[in-house]
Amino acid sequence: MQADPRGPSRRDVQVKIGGAAGFGIKAAGRTLARCFTQGGLHTFDLTEYPSLIRGGHNVYQVRVSPDEIHSHVLPVDVLVALNTETVERHHEEVVDGGAIIYDPKTTSVESVPDPKRLCIVAVPLDDIVVEAGGQRIMRNVAALGAVLGLTGYPLSFLTDSLVAQFAHKGPEIAKVNVEVATKGREFALKAACPFPVHLEPVPNALPQILVDGNEAVGLGALAAGIGMYCAYPMTPASTLLHYLAAHDHEYGVVVKHTEDEIAAMNTVIGASFAGARAMCATSGGGFSLMVEGLGLAGVSESAIVVGVFTRPGPATGLPTWTEQSDLRFVLHAAQGEFPRVVLAPGDRTDAFELTWKAFNLADQLQTPVILLGDTYLSDNRESVAPFDTAAVCVDRGKIVTDGDIATHPEALDDAGMYLRYKVTPDGLSTRALPGVTGALQVMNSYEHDEYGYGAQGEEVANRVAQNEKRLRKLDRACGLVPPPALFGADPSTAEISILCFGSTKGPVREAIGWLAREGVNVAVMQIVTIWPFPVHEVSEFMDRSKRTMVVEGNATGQLEGLIRQKCLRAPDWRINRYDGRPFSPEQIFETVREVVLGVHA
Amino acid sequence: MSTPDDFLTPNAPTWCPGCGNFGMWRALRTAYSELGLPFDKLAVVWGIGCHGNGADFTKCQGFHALHGRALPVATGLHLANPELTVVVEMGDGDAFGIGLGHFAHSCRRNLDLTSITHDNQVYGLTTGQASPTTEQGVHTPSTPTGVLERPVNTVGLAIAEGATFVARGFSDDVEHLTGLMKAAITHKGFAVLDVFQPCVTWNKLNTHAWFRERVYRLEDEGWDPTDRAKAMALTLENFSEMTCTPEECRIPIGVIYQEEGRPTYADGLTQVAGPLWKQALAPRDITRALAEQS
Structure with missing residues (x-):
């Protein structure tokens, strides 16, 4: 027992x-x-x-x-x-x-x-x-x-x-x-034995909904005005495909089960070019096939949202189990350097909010935004307060959907030619949709000049200007992305501070409630935006902490390594789990007790 | 009325002198102008290869995509804005090598797209390796002892997989090719136009002269393009024996197969009308979907 x-x-x-x-x-x-x-x-x-x-x-x-x-x-x-x-x-x-x-x-x-x-x-x-x-x-x-x-x-x-x-x-x-x-x-x-706990309805309880992570992502995408969703079935992402397909007629969404994940990603990029809010999602194996297209989205400055819901790998791995081992993969996927945003929802409410925000970020930054989840988040339902739909907003960034490009002189050269990739201080150029009158344009997988032409792309000054323009968008992202979330005690008064990301949030929050009852105060930082990495917030949190512990569902300490690399700080303790099972609050409770009180379970 | 030159950009073509791409480029620009397509409502998606540099030379709404992935990008573009005319240009390596899966599935979807392949039986941009349409036995840097496999039956594949317009052209016959391009672009459904386009630098076998000796226009011989089985049989007879003599192997160009009236993929998408960017003008009301979760 x-x-x-x-x-x-x-x-x-x-x-x-x-x-x-x-x-x-x-x-x-x-x-x-x-x-x-x-x-x-x-x-x-x-x-x-x-x-x-x-x-x-x-x-x-x-x-x-x-x-x-x-x-x-x-x-x-x-x-x-x-x-x-x-x-x-x-x-x-x-x-x-x-x-x-x-x-x-x-x-x-x-x-x-x-x-x-x-x-x-x-x-x-x-x-x-x-x-x-x-x-x-x-x-x-x-x-x-x-x-x-x-x-x-x-x-x-x-x-x-x-x-x-x-x-x-x-x-x-x-x-x-x-x-x-x-x-x-x-x-x-008629059973002879009384059951120790009695469950009764709660009178006048606040309304709740019952959602799993994929339903929450689907709802967030619908609220954000998604126009196209493409995917190839892969556990645990498949139920998001089912969810959106079941709602496509009601909400006017094109949902396509494509021939493979390569097609899913590239179709989404094409839809984004036409101005649709477009998304694809998969697990690590499918994302491997999407990686080539992810780079295309980066260099062509395409606004897309990509869901990567991790299951244990490598290869086919443990299809129906959970892990957090794709953090480094999504951070570094695709050759070359380009800006990307990585958001890691920790629960279903996060999943809804971060999904609609991901669509805004993709449009504002004209670059791919990755939602990093896992099986524990995708598959399991939680009762939560109905999602805050009043907070949802649509921000499509610097976009011209119709009319004549001549009315947007900031996007034109001296001769009135449209500059799709105009070099600007914040790296963001005006995006005219195909069909806008007078806007000749080329989206390009090659390095390109401000017009989009590849012919002059290789010139040294142009290459540097375009590369730096794109990367400046990451600086812009820092002011737009959600900050880390804090739970539990203040780090300065806590016995220990936990850093985590993604669905580990749930078991960690559960465990710190139990620990507080035992007089062990714990501070928690959930790193919500993994990239751009919140260097300042994490560093400050660690500096204010008595001791720190990273809890993550992988063997190699991917978040821990990122903290060391970006913050030049070393966490004191770690809990890693990579057996395909989610963290239990008991595991975190017992390990923290052991570290703080020297109590062995 | 526009002219072919209205589809030029400030960039001069970088193709080799004598490249078959010139004839195709001329025919396409003529087709665009004769069809009265405005450059800002004409979207062209290119794959990667010598042909793809046309992205720099053609005035349109362009997308120079990845090698082999032009069709999925075009699919998304077309389904997200059905008001645009979408043309896809690919090489034989693009469409029938790395992108063969996308090609086959695009055919069976009967997307209202035009797929134009620059078929020169060789990889040009990467310096002369065998392509999926290189004849068996041909020596190339990647097959120094000769290609061991059969070439892809490109038009036969398109017919088998459900394309509703399947044609073959030759880049030297610009006038004929222009007509095929116009027919392909105006066809409602997935139009495949595979164009023989000699590579003067790397392919010393399938030269301009080689093709000229062999091609004939189907319409000159009263070909009926509505019979799918006959069309399939034609692709089996004529296209996979390129090393034979002109007398033995005549190569038909023209419309091999056309089927009118079959619903397109977009016809089935009754849930949307018009460009999808209009779905994201404001947050959607998801009250009903939320109610399902209670």
Whole structure:
């Protein structure tokens, strides 16, 4: 059994549902999460699955709490075992007094050596479904009913949801589902052991939405006015393709599953030339194919947004697991030197905000903006306050969409010729869309002169002027990009300061709450804009800290190295994780305690 | 009415004297002017190769893209602003080597684009290596003992993959080529025009004279370009035996296959009308999409 740093007064419950791939576990789990968030509770889910369609072992877990939560946790309070393998693999994760819900007809709990420490709840899932005249997939619904029964949560949230969900299939289907859920609950209520945590709806709770990282990015892109999205399927980015494709007609977006990632990137560059807000996204392997085009976007000064959602590599790697090992890759991808912005959302709210901001930055700077995420962010849903759509703004930078270029004398030479790549103090030139009257132009992958012509591109003075012009845009970016985010204690009073990026934010925030309860104050800096690197902010944060620790999901310390390189400062401690699993708050909690208090877990 | 010279820029061409690109350039500029295309509504995307330097010499909305990637850039440009006329110029290495995948998929999408290939059976800009259309057995710096594989059947590939206009031209026959270019540009759907364009510096086999002895105009022999199977058969018979004698191998130029009325890719995009930049004039209202998440 796991040590449980949530403490004896915990008010949260983590439910884990396990079974074979194809059992509909993720859909069932998401239904359960929705029941809780509609009652005003907070949820955070975690899906783990192999790269198989049938036959592998899948688990979905959802953590529920009346308090704000930021990540999953390791201990399981309720294990729903849809097969014996689930019991065998996960019974040790269940806390003392926790429950295992299982169907004795299909699942054995013989592998549990100490059943007395647990509440083993037999629910005849198969029989319930058969008696109600339902299909076998409805076992999940019976199991959800049992979970609600065990935790004392009203069944109405589930039955209302089922009625709504199956409304289009006719009242009979909905009725059978409701009956199955009700039966499942009744069996759980008959369980001999009381479950230690009671979950109740929160009266007058603020509204919430339930989103995963890819849905949040999709919503951010839609809000920003995305015109074209191109991608080739690759886990964990594929669901963003599905999300946008499902909404293309409603919102007027061209969504294209291209022949490969090379085409995705180059098509997006072409769409950007025509003035569309355009984006592509993939994981590291697909980004490898996009790299050539990324450089084209840089030299041609194309405004594009690129999502890179990391899974463990190299090559095919661990397709369905998580890692933060592409930080250096996205920073250095493509030959030559050109400006790029790299933003790393840490949670779903970040993902929404940074996505719409990425489109503005791309237009303002006329250069690629990369959203660096990972599987932990992409796949897992979190309940959050509805996104702040009132804050969304569209800033397209120095753009001329239509009319006559003659009315923009700042973009013309003495003879009235349009200068697409005019050298300016901030490096930004006026971008006239094709179709603007009188604006002859050449976007160019070659080095080029101010008109865009390659013929004179190689001249020494021109090369230097154009190269420096482009790179000056990075200086301009420094004033536009989001600063690092700070959490927890002030670094000057904290025992230790943590630096992290991306989805590690969640487990870190969770852990520092527990540490504060133990009297260990921790300061956290989440580096939101990875590039241009916030040298001043990071340096100052480290200088004000008693000791520093970098927490990142890779083996080689990519963020740590960046800090050393840019800030000339060495972090004191590090936690690296590269087993494909996300950081748990427990791991961070225990390591920090060990460092600060000398306490060994 | 514009003239071909209205599509000139201040830059003088850098092609070798006698390069087949001159004939193509002349034919294209004539086609643009005769079609009455204004230079600011005409977008041309080039790949990388000798042909691509045309980006410097042609007055238009140009994009000198990456080697092999001109078609995806043109696809994005076209779908993001269907009001532009989009022409793609590529070399044989561009379209049939590194970019073959993009070429095949563009054909089957029936995008309303014009794909013009400068086909000289050699890599010119990189000094004479074998190209995907180099005849089997030919000795080049990258194949000193002779090319081992068959050349790509460029027009046959286009027909097989669903292009709705497939033609072949010859850069010495500028008048005929101009007509083909106009037909290709005005065709609604994916138009493939593969143009024999002798490289006077690196290709000593497929010379101007070599082509002149062999080409004939399809229309002179009453060719019916509407029969897809016959068109496919023609591409199998005539184009992969370039080392044979003029009598044995006559090379047809003209429209090999044309299919009118097939819907284009953009016809299927009923969710948008007009240029996509108009989608980003202000933040979108995503209230309904947010409601799905509750």
